[in-house]
Amino acid sequence: MATMTRVAPDTQTRILDIAERLVQKRGFNGFSYADIAVELKITTASLHYHFAGKAELGRALIARYSARFFEALAAIEARLPDADARLEAYANLYAAVLREKRLCLCGMLAAEYDTLPKAMRESVLRFFDENERWLARVLEAGRKAGSLDFGGPPEEAARAIVCGLEGAMLVARPYRDIVRFQSAAQQLIASFTAKAGP
Amino acid sequence: MATMTRVAPDTQTRILDIAERLVQKRGFNGFSYADIAVELKITTASLHYHFAGKAELGRALIARYSARFFEALAAIEARLPDADARLEAYANLYAAVLREKRLCLCGMLAAEYDTLPKAMRESVLRFFDENERWLARVLEAGRKAGSLDFGGPPEEAARAIVCGLEGAMLVARPYRDIVRFQSAAQQLIASFTAKAGP
DNA sequence: GTCTATAGGCAGATAGAC
DNA sequence: GTCTATCTGCCTATAGAC
Numbered sequence: 264m265a266t267m268t269r270v271a272p273d274t275q276t277r278i279l280d281i282a283e284r285l286v287q288k289r290g291f292n293g294f295s296y297a298d299i300a301v302e303l304k305i306t307t308a309s310l311h312y313h314f315a316g317k318a319e320l321g322r323a324l325i326a327r328y329s330a331r332f333f334e335a336l337a338a339i340e341a342r343l344p345d346a347d348a349r350l351e352a353y354a355n356l357y358a359a360v361l362r363e364k365r366l367c368l369c370g371m372l373a374a375e376y377d378t379l380p381k382a383m384r385e386s387v388l389r390f391f392d393e394n395e396r397w398l399a400r401v402l403e404a405g406r407k408a409g410s411l412d413f414g415g416p417p418e419e420a421a422r423a424i425v426c427g428l429e430g431a432m433l434v435a436r437p438y439r440d441i442v443r444f445q446s447a448a449q450q451l452i453a454s455f456t457a458k459a460g461p
Numbered sequence: 462m463a464t465m466t467r468v469a470p471d472t473q474t475r476i477l478d479i480a481e482r483l484v485q486k487r488g489f490n491g492f493s494y495a496d497i498a499v500e501l502k503i504t505t506a507s508l509h510y511h512f513a514g515k516a517e518l519g520r521a522l523i524a525r526y527s528a529r530f531f532e533a534l535a536a537i538e539a540r541l542p543d544a545d546a547r548l549e550a551y552a553n554l555y556a557a558v559l560r561e562k563r564l565c566l567c568g569m570l571a572a573e574y575d576t577l578p579k580a581m582r583e584s585v586l587r588f589f590d591e592n593e594r595w596l597a598r599v600l601e602a603g604r605k606a607g608s609l610d611f612g613g614p615p616e617e618a619a620r621a622i623v624c625g626l627e628g629a630m631l632v633a634r635p636y637r638d639i640v641r642f643q644s645a646a647q648q649l650i651a652s653f654t655a656k657a658g659p
Numbered sequence: 660g661t662c663t664a665t666a667g668g669c670a671g672a673t674a675g676a677c
Numbered sequence: 678g679t680c681t682a683t684c685t686g687c688c689t690a691t692a693g694a695c
């Protein structure tokens with residue numbers, strides 16, 4: 264069992280925390296080592312001790328972000344048995360990010376994809392892939408159980424959900440309007456939910 | 462009546478053409494005056510004669526892109542009387558952009574919103590606003606005519622469509638997979654289309 | 660691990676000649 | 678309109694001391 268002790272985060276972790284926020288808010292091309300250094304009150308030279316270059320830092324960011332996200336998905340499965348509740352919880356993961364006025368890390372990197380170091384590109388796509396696989400399983404199970412209703416293969420439905428939620432974040436964020444996101448997300452999920460009735 | 466004569470584009474237009482492509486592919490923070498200068502075979506100093514700074518260039522890009530987009534919307538209305546056909550044509554505008562491996566200009570700028578010169582921000586939001594207004598009118602008319610079917614106010618449905626299409630471009634582009642976009646767009650539109658039936 | 664110092668490059672921008 | 682020349686600033690990155 265994990266202990267409850269919270270130790271102060273080490274330098275590597277703090278670098279990742281700051282860099283993650285900067286990428287999600289300003290993009291990978293919108294921040295510099297200097298931004299991190301100022302906030303952490305160390306020099307840019309010291310940053311290079313922890314991460315050889317921006318590309319390596321970027322790779323580490325995606326790896327940590329993905330790992331945490333997939334842990335959150337596992338937690339949803341452990342906590343909620345129903346497919347429709349799982350879908351709602353999934354959308355709430357996105358909402359929580361938006362509430363901090365951030366974009367999904369990989370959504371932001373998708374926009375900047377053409378300018379990313381090669382080492383980062385593949386792992387951005389794998390993030391989406393794994394999201395879609397998880398959603399497809401949820402959707403398939405929900406359809407079998409009768410709580411969800413949609414036509415076509417669950418993989419395609421899963422892709423539409425990822426697209427819809429990423430897009431809702433992208434558009435809602437500059438308006439600073441969480442309601443805009445919630446509305447789009449709710450309509451999206453509703454279009455996969457079985458209608459009660461005759 | 463407009464003449465059929467195509468004159469060679471002037472320098473301003475060529476600058477805008479190149480810059481537009483660069484922003485849609487690489488982002489506003491992902492290209493420089495030097496990139497344009499090389500391609501146009503003039504110096505960066507000359508660029509400053511046509512556009513005082515990058516912010517002014519950015520403003521001009523949004524203005525031209527928006528104007529053309531709204532012209533395209535007017536053309537759809539002139540050509541297609543049915544709401545469901547108009548929706549499909551609307552999605553095809555996005556698909557045409559994606560086919561050139563570009564993101565929507567304002568979708569890209571939405572991702573970079575926090576780093577944009579102030580002069581550019583407002584016009585990005587106005588682009589989305591006007592898209593939503595147009596869609597809301599189409600949706601409302603379609604519901605009255607019976608070709609479309611959805612619950613809630615047309616303004617909210619319109620927002621969900623903009624979000625869904627922007628997101629589908631964002632995610633599909635790094636995969637270089639137009640089918641991924643088409644699938645998401647089709648599901649989205651289908652969720653607003655009246656079902657034929659008993 | 661963190662620092663100072665510095666390299667080398669690229670960014671956006673301007674002055675002034677033609 | 679376009680050029681050369683130049684500026685200032687920021688960027689990533691490295692060498693080497695502590």
